[in-house]
Each structure stands twice: as C-alpha cells, then as structure tokens.
Amino acid sequence: MTLVHDFDSTLNRKNTQCKKWDTYGDDVIPMWIADTDFKCPEPIVKAIQKRAEHAIFGYPCIDKGYEEAVCGWQKRRFGWEVKPSWVEYTPAVVPAIVYAMRAFTNPGDNVLVQMPAYHPFHQVIPHNGRYIAPNLLLHNEDGSWSIAWEDLENKLSDPRTTMFLLCSPHNPTGKCFTREELEKISELCIKHNVFVVSDEIHSDIIYKGFKHIPFGSISEGAANNCVVCVNPSKTFNIAGFRTGAAIIPNRNKHDRFYSEMENLKAFGRNIFGTLAVQTAYTKCDYYADQLMEYLQGNLDYTHKFLQENIPKIKLGPIQATYLLWLDCKGLNMEHSKMMKFFLEKAKVAMNDGYTFGPGGDGFMRLNIACPRAQLVEALERMAKAVKELSK
Numbered sequence: 001m002t003l004v005h006d007f008d009s010t011l012n013r014k015n016t017q018c019k020k021w022d023t024y025g026d027d028v029i030p031m032w033i034a035d036t037d038f039k040c041p042e043p044i045v046k047a048i049q050k051r052a053e054h055a056i057f058g059y060p061c062i063d064k065g066y067e068e069a070v071c072g073w074q075k076r077r078f079g080w081e082v083k084p085s086w087v088e089y090t091p092a093v094v095p096a097i098v099y100a101m102r103a104f105t106n107p108g109d110n111v112l113v114q115m116p117a118y119h120p121f122h123q124v125i126p127h128n129g130r131y132i133a134p135n136l137l138l139h140n141e142d143g144s145w146s147i148a149w150e151d152l153e154n155k156l157s158d159p160r161t162t163m164f165l166l167c168s169p170h171n172p173t174g175k176c177f178t179r180e181e182l183e184k185i186s187e188l189c190i191k192h193n194v195f196v197v198s199d200e201i202h203s204d205i206i207y208k209g210f211k212h213i214p215f216g217s218i219s220e221g222a223a224n225n226c227v228v229c230v231n232p233s234k235t236f237n238i239a240g241f242r243t244g245a246a247i248i249p250n251r252n253k254h255d256r257f258y259s260e261m262e263n264l265k266a267f268g269r270n271i272f273g274t275l276a277v278q279t280a281y282t283k284c285d286y287y288a289d290q291l292m293e294y295l296q297g298n299l300d301y302t303h304k305f306l307q308e309n310i311p312k313i314k315l316g317p318i319q320a321t322y323l324l325w326l327d328c329k330g331l332n333m334e335h336s337k338m339m340k341f342f343l344e345k346a347k348v349a350m351n352d353g354y355t356f357g358p359g360g361d362g363f364m365r366l367n368i369a370c371p372r373a374q375l376v377e378a379l380e381r382m383a384k385a386v387k388e389l390s391k
C-alpha cells in the first residue's frame with residue numbers, strides 16, 4: 001500500500017534550532033533558506049527511532065548500503081546507471097565542491113560560475129584562493145533564462161579556467177538544463193580542458209514538462225570529466241543530518257577526490273545521516289512524487305496570484321526547484337531597500353537577490369516549499385505591502 005503524505009499539515013518549528021524560523025521575529029513568515037516546512041517521510045522517522053533505541057552510537061563501519069541506495073535512486077529517477085564504486089559519501093554538497101576544487105584546480109585558477117549564483121559559491125571559491133569567472137545567464141523576454149555561449153566559451157578558453165561549477169538545475173533562476181545544453185557544455189569543457197563539478201542537489205524538484213539529466217549520464221566523455229554532487233536533503237527535508245554524495249565515474253579522478261578528503265580527514269560518516277539517506281533513496285519515492293504534485297500546485301497558485309494581485313512582480317516560467325526568483329524591478333525601489341521593505345512592511349523574509357552576485361539586483365528569492373495556507377498568507381501580506389506603496 002502506498003503511503004500518503006499530508007503536505008498541508010503544519011508543525012511549529014520555532015525553538016528547534018531551526019535557521020529558517022529562529023532567525024527572524026515571531027511576526028515574520030520565513031520564506032527564505034532552502035529547506036521545506038514539510039515533515040520528512042514517515043519511513044525515515046521510523047528508521048531513526050529504531051536506531052536510536054539501540055542506544056549505542058559508536059564508530060560506524062562502512063557497508064555499501066549507502067552507495068547502493070544512491071545508485072538505485074539515480075537509476076530509477078533519471079535512468080543513469082551508476083556503479084557503487086563511483087560513489088563517495090560527503091558530509092554535504094558544499095564541502096564536496098570544496099574537495100573537488102582543491103583536487104582538480106590550483107590556487108590562482110579560475111572557476112567558472114553561471115550568474116546569478118547560490119551565495120556560498122561566492123565564498124568557497126575565493127576562500128580557497130581561486131577566482132570566480134562569472135558567466136551571466138541571459139534573461140529572456142518571457143522571463144526564462146538561457147546561456148550566453150560566446151562569453152562562456154571565451155571564459156572556458158582562458159587557460160586559467162580549470163573548473164566549471166555547474167548548478168543543475170539552477171538555483172536561483174529555476175532553470176532546468178536541456179540535454180543539448182549539457183552536451184554543448186561538456187564538449188566545450190573537454191575542448192578547453194576544464195573539469196566539471198555539477199551540483200545536482202535540486203534534481204528531484206522538476207516541474208511538468210521538464211526533465212533532469214544527470215551531467216555524468218550524457219556521454220562517456222562527460223562521465224570521465226566530472227563530479228556530480230547530490231543530496232536528498234532538499235527533497236526530504238533532512239539537511240540537518242549533514243549528508244551528501246559525490247558521484248565520480250572516472251577511477252583516477254575518484255582517487256584524486258578521495259585523497260583530498262583524506263588530507264582533510266573529512267570522510268567520517270554519521271550513522272543517523274547515512275540511515276536517513278539510505279531510507280530516503282530506497283523507501284521514499286512515493287514522497288518525492290507527492291511532493292512534486294504539491295509544489296506544482298504551490299507554483300501554479302503563486303503564478304496566478306502574482307499576475308492578479310502584484311503584477312509589478314514578475315515570475316518567469318519556473319522549470320525546477322522550490323525557490324522562485326521574483327523579478328521585483330517593477331517596484332522601482334532601490335535594491336538596498338527591498339529586503340527591508342518585505343521584511344518590515346510585509347513581514348515576509350525572503351533571500352535578497354543581491355547576495356547571489358551579478359544579475360541579482362532587483363530580484364528576491366521566495367521559497368514555496370511550505371503548506372499552501374502559509375504561502376497564501378505570505379503572498380497576501382506582500383500584496384498588501386505593495387498596494388500601500390502607491391498610496
């Protein structure tokens with residue numbers, strides 16, 4: 001019998017060491033950081049409870065269950081045949097990006113990033129002594145995004161550029177890359193000897209009409225020239241377990257990645273985290289399917305609401321992720337005032353577009369992974385605050 005998850009049910013997250021809810025005041029609805037306000041799947045809760053009852057939590061040994069669970073998910077959800085030997089446990093996705101950068105680039109090199117970009121990318125690259133080579137995504141008339149190919153190739157052909165940090169699907173624009181785009185990226189990277197790190201943490205959150213294609217699945221060449229980083233944390237709301245996995249099909253590259261982890265002594269596994277991931281990837285397909293139906297409803301609602309009530313805020317055709325990149329330029333407000341306006345006048349906390357780097361000004365990022373009633377309340381507050389602007 002298929003389990004049914006109730007995504008409308010609400011749960012008080014205040015005072016649970018919760019970054020999303022414990023950062024702003026009680027009168028603010030938090031619609032920012034990328035976790036969901038949904039309970040995680042019941043099979044995960046049960047597995048954790050059962051393990052906790054054992055009451056001994058000593059050093060774990062490594063069985064291959066974790067790696068096999070990652071392979072099973074990739075095969076069932078995306079048709080990619082991953083071998084367990086390609087998979088490496090990582091303590092999260094961002095650390096995996098750092099290990100890859102340290103393994104495959106040298107200090108002083110350029111790492112290409114499509115802008116605007118997930119804010120930690122702006123930190124980990126310079127903090128590790130590398131430079132960001134920004135490649136701005138192009139904002140089309142209909143609100144969709146495309147790749148600026150000429151600039152991309154120019155930057156990839158610079159001998160100082162040795163890595164492309166791809167975010168697929170893309171946070172914050174919600175772009176889901178097509179096979180043709182990924183093939184072209186891969187060809188250009190191989191041609192210019194640029195290694196690809198593909199952050200696929202949002203790959204389960206894909207809306208109707210679009211399809212996620214794992215970078216390593218597109219060709220043998222791509223597989224040999226990449227690390228694919230995944231984590232079920234976004235989908236199943238288990239980011240607090242601090243888990244992740246790097247998929248590295250090429251044995252030599254895998255060894256280089258592993259030795260960087262070893263140098264940093266960064267490979268210790270967390271028994272609850274590994275159990276949560278294994279359970280998510282083996283017993284929770286039903287949840288991922290039902291989550292997408294619910295999110296599609298939230299997305300459709302938001303589109304309609306904005307068109308009818310806040311036409312000055314534009315939302316393009318979102319293809320993936322539960323993070324909506326709202327174009328607020330129509331409010332004619334200085335960007336530095338926008339975050340404060342939504343926070344203080346609407347009492348809604350979003351992510352400030354400015355923090356996503358070039359291309360981020362004039363945008364706010366809204367997280368819609370919450371019960372519908374919460375989304376409705378947040379949007380109504382925003383509409384009221386915007387209406388009062390013109391009084």
Ligand SMILES: Cc1ncc(COP(=O)(O)O)c(C=O)c1O
Nearest residue numbers: 034092093094118171199201231
């Ligand atoms: C694109 C992207 N990568 C990585 C992360 C963070 O992943 P982790 O917590 O596994 O480091 C996020 C979280 O929002 C994200 O959006």
